[in-house]
Amino acid sequence: MGFEEMEPLFGQLKAEWSATHRTSPLETFLFLVGVLPNDPSTLHIQVSDFHSNTWEALMSHNQLEDMRDSIGIGGPWSDFVEYVIASIKSDNLKLAMEGETKSEGAAYAKLIAQKAKGMPLxxxxxxKLVEADASEAMANFSLELYKAYKNMHISLINEQKRSCQLTKIIAAEQExxxxxxxxxxxxxFSKKKKxxxxxxxxSDGVSIRSSQDSPDKQAAQTTASTKVTNRVVPAYRRAKVRGVLLQDSEDDA
Known part of the structure; x- marks a missing residue:
């Protein structure tokens, strides 16, 4: 990764006077960090309050290498680039100004960044830019801000469209x-009823069979069958012996 792959960075930074005797109030400062369109290897930094203080820095690859050595960040080049970007994005970014000019504003300024307290500065x-150069820098600053806003606006619209589409898909899936x-x-429900x-x-079939096969029922049937089998036929219904048995009698002889 190199600075040429970096998206432009915008933001507000704290500005302060280096000399303790200066007490004049300071305007709000904005910064822009990017690369030159015609030279992506050169880091381009602009800082302005859009009044009397507009500053610029152009750092070539060789100058960035020297700054890397002075900071003392080893390892691959991508580590150095990431550290610088992280430092610029941090809350520890500030603009230190000093000296006076005949016109309004400071004579010198430095952009000081630190990823975190205790880490390299x-x-x-x-x-300092004045007159036409300052006007051109502020115009470029404004144009870059507008481009960034436009890109963010387009990204927001696209995200809203995707969100709307996802909402419709989710609603259809829910339905x-x-x-x-x-x-x-x-x-x-149909299977449960069945x-x-x-x-x-x-249960009805088992209940009927159980009733028919119950011990009491079987005992009653057995007793009834036994009674029928052992029942004595009344005398009046017995078969009558017809005729008289004739036999010889000694008296008749």
């Missing part, structure tokens, strides 16, 4: 799931 000396759930509930009906029929 990134210090970049700035050149589909609700329909499937209703169909499933109907099928389960199972309950089968259970009732099975």
């Amino acid at each position: 990134v210090s970049i000396s700035l050149v 589909k799931n609700e329909t499937l759930q209703k169909q499933l509930d109907t099928i389960l 199972f309950e009906k089968m259970s009732e029929n099975t």
